[in-house]
Amino acid sequence: MATLGIDFGTSNTAAGWMQRGAPVVIPLEGQNATLPTAIFLEFGSKRTLYGQAAARAMMDGEDGRFMRALKSVLGTPLARERRQFMAEKLTLIEVIARFLSEIKARAEAATGQTFDAAISGRPVRFHSVDAARDAQALVDLTQAYEMAGFGSVSFLPEPEAAALSVKGEGRILIVDIGGGTSDFTICEKSGLDTRVIASEGIRLGGTDFDKQISLSHIMPLLGLNAQIGNEFGEGSHSAPRGLYNDLASWEKITFVYGDKTVREVRRWERLARDPKVFGRLADVLEMHLGHDVAYAVEAGKITANGASEAMIDLGVVEKGLGVSLPNGDLMAQLFPAAQDIALCAEATLKAADMTPDDIDRVVFVGGSSLLGVIQQRIGLMFPNAAMETSEVFTAVVDGLAIAAGARVGA
Numbered sequence: 001m002a003t004l005g006i007d008f009g010t011s012n013t014a015a016g017w018m019q020r021g022a023p024v025v026i027p028l029e030g031q032n033a034t035l036p037t038a039i040f041l042e043f044g045s046k047r048t049l050y051g052q053a054a055a056r057a058m059m060d061g062e063d064g065r066f067m068r069a070l071k072s073v074l075g076t077p078l079a080r081e082r083r084q085f086m087a088e089k090l091t092l093i094e095v096i097a098r099f100l101s102e103i104k105a106r107a108e109a110a111t112g113q114t115f116d117a118a119i120s121g122r123p124v125r126f127h128s129v130d131a132a133r134d135a136q137a138l139v140d141l142t143q144a145y146e147m148a149g150f151g152s153v154s155f156l157p158e159p160e161a162a163a164l165s166v167k168g169e170g171r172i173l174i175v176d177i178g179g180g181t182s183d184f185t186i187c188e189k190s191g192l193d194t195r196v197i198a199s200e201g202i203r204l205g206g207t208d209f210d211k212q213i214s215l216s217h218i219m220p221l222l223g224l225n226a227q228i229g230n231e232f233g234e235g236s237h238s239a240p241r242g243l244y245n246d247l248a249s250w251e252k253i254t255f256v257y258g259d260k261t262v263r264e265v266r267r268w269e270r271l272a273r274d275p276k277v278f279g280r281l282a283d284v285l286e287m288h289l290g291h292d293v294a295y296a297v298e299a300g301k302i303t304a305n306g307a308s309e310a311m312i313d314l315g316v317v318e319k320g321l322g323v324s325l326p327n328g329d330l331m332a333q334l335f336p337a338a339q340d341i342a343l344c345a346e347a348t349l350k351a352a353d354m355t356p357d358d359i360d361r362v363v364f365v366g367g368s369s370l371l372g373v374i375q376q377r378i379g380l381m382f383p384n385a386a387m388e389t390s391e392v393f394t395a396v397v398d399g400l401a402i403a404a405g406a407r408v409g410a
Contacts, residue, residue, distance in 0.1 A: 004107055004115035004150075005400030007158070008100065008141075010071045010179030010207060010250075011367065013037045014397035015107045017115075018405025023165065023398040026107045034393050035106075037179075039099055041065045041085050050102050058291055066291050069207050069250035070096050072180045075126050075137030083255075093140050097147035104149055116151045119404045121158040121396050123181040124201025159185035160196050161399030162365045166390055170360035171197075173385070175345070175378055176396065177368040179206045182341045184348040186359070198352035202344040206298075206368035207250045209334055214248035214297045216333055217312065217323050222247075222284060223277040228268045239268060239278070253290035262286050280317055292316045304330045305371050331373045338377040345381060359385045365395040 005023075007014045012034040015026045028035040029051045040054035042064040049057050058066035065085060073079045073092050082089045104115055126137035138155065145153040159174040163185050166172060174185040183201040187194055215224065224244045227236040243261070246252040262285050269278035284290060296312050303310035304325045314321040349355065362378060362385045369375070370392065379387055391398065 002113045002115050003117040003119055003404040004104065005119050005121075005161075005397055005402075005404045006100070006103060007121045007161075007397040007400060008071060008103075009034075009037055009121075010069050010181075010205065011037055012179075012393065013099075013103060014394060015103055016394075016397040016401035016404075017107075017111065017113070018401050021405075023401035023405070025394050025397055025401075026110050028103065028106045028110075035103070036068070037071065037099070038066070038068045039070070039095060040067075043086055046086050048098060048102075050099060055295075059295075061287075065254055066288075067092075067095065067251075067254050068291065069179060070099075072207065072251040074140045075130075075133035075135075078255075079140050093144050094147065096141075097144040100144055100148035100150075118145055118150045118153045119400050120145065120153055120155050121161050121400055122155040123178075123203075124157045124159065124183045124185075124199050125181070125203065128181075128201060128203045156400060156403055157183065157185065157199050157201075158396045159183040159201075159365075160187075160199055161397075161403060162363070162390070162395040163187040163189075163194050163196060163399065164402045165395050165398035166363050168361065171354075171358055173345070173348070173359050173362045173382070175362060175364045175369055175374075176366045177205060177341065177364070177371070177374055178366040179368065180208075181205050182344060182368075184345055186348055186352045186354065197354075198348050200344050200348040200351060202340060204337055204340055205366075209337060209368065209371070210250065210294060210297050210301060211245075211248045212333055212337070213301055213312075213325065213330070214294065215244065217325060217329075218293060218297060218314070219244045219248060221277060221314070221321065221323065222281040223268070223272070223274075226277050227273050228278075229271040229273065231271060236273065247284070247290050248294075250291075250294055253294060256290060257285055257288055280321075284317055289316055300325045301330065301371075327372075334371065334373045335377075338373045341374060342377050342381055345378060356382045357384055361386045361388055363388045363390045363395075365390050365392055367392060 005016045014034045025033045035051040038054040040049040040057040079092045127133040159176040162174050169189050171188050176183040182204050185199045186197045223239050229236045246256045265282040269275045272278050300310045300312035304327050309326045312323050
């Protein structure tokens with residue numbers, strides 16, 4: 001029975017297996033090592049598209065439902081709500097199962113193997129402040145794997161998987177900042193042996209960083225904090241913040257659309273002191289542009305991280321519309337999140353009964369670990385440790401492949 005290692009991520013997914021004693025990442029989309037964790041249910045042809053094809057269909061304005069960051073709904077009531085998708089009602093667990101089934105099929109086609117079992121990465125904690133939701137998330141994900149056709153599935157915390165693939169010796173802190181969570185493992189490596197000493201995690205990651213930037217820089221252009229005049233009499237009130245929070249959250253965008261919401265926003269537009277901003281919001285909702293805006297924010301974040309300034313281009317909403325995102329603003333905006341992440345790193349040290357001076361190396365994995373504000377804050381905590389950026393996008397899946405191989409003797 002062949003076992004497939006799957007790093008099912010909030011933003012990207014990868015798969016790997018052991019071949020001739022070495023971990024091999026299986027290309028899932030062309031020669032790409034990772035596949036965007038994105039799904040598009042195309043209404044006209046009733047096809048389901050995955051990865052970059054799903055994102056292209058959304059950006060091309062195809063008629064359908066686009067979903068991304070579905071890992072974030074695991075453990076929440078939203079995961080088990082039945083919703084109308086095309087001609088059937090599905091839960092989001094079933095949608096995730098279809099995505100995992102596609103990963104299985106692509107991996108089998110690429111390798112000629114049949115993968116009856118999976119070893120999946122998981123955050124140290126799906127929900128760091130709600131133990132019940134954290135436990136339910138694992139139940140939900142297990143069910144999704146079973147529905148995807150895997151006879152058995154086991155789980156390994158993602159930073160512990162990355163620890164297996166990191167080369168070298170000594171005491172190492174793995175800093176794994178992904179799309180939805182930040183996870184830490186302290187391990188000791190000696191030769192081929194890896195001993196996990198402590199692991200901790202927090203529900204905070206790249207999609208949360210995108211949300212912060214969107215709420216501070218983009219949503220005011222769509223009416224956040226703008227005043228709506230009372231329908232009768234004098235006075236005014238702010239637009240309800242809940243809609244903007246959902247529109248700025250990757251996993252909730254697809255559920256804000258609807259004729260009732262558009263009609264309500266058009267009413268705000270009529271009553272507003274600045275009708276233009278609510279007109280933009282109504283256009284975004286009417287034309288289903290929420291994910292286009294989110295992608296623009298994500299691109300601006302990435303650019304600003306490596307440059308003095310970036311422009312978040314919102315031309316898809318209104319010709320010539322955009323907002324500047326200086327690197328200094330990015331650093332300041334994300335500093336509170338970096339502080340929370342540093343506190344979790346401290347908790348990992350405490351669980352290991354260690355001090356920063358006990359750590360020889362800090363290894364960053366996960367796409368969001370590349371953010372300068374994160375690396376600087378962690379670097380201040382470990383002034384005597386070597387800072388390394390490992391295989392950022394594949395360290396976890398490499399480790400899962402190693403673990404899978406060890407279980408079947410590959």
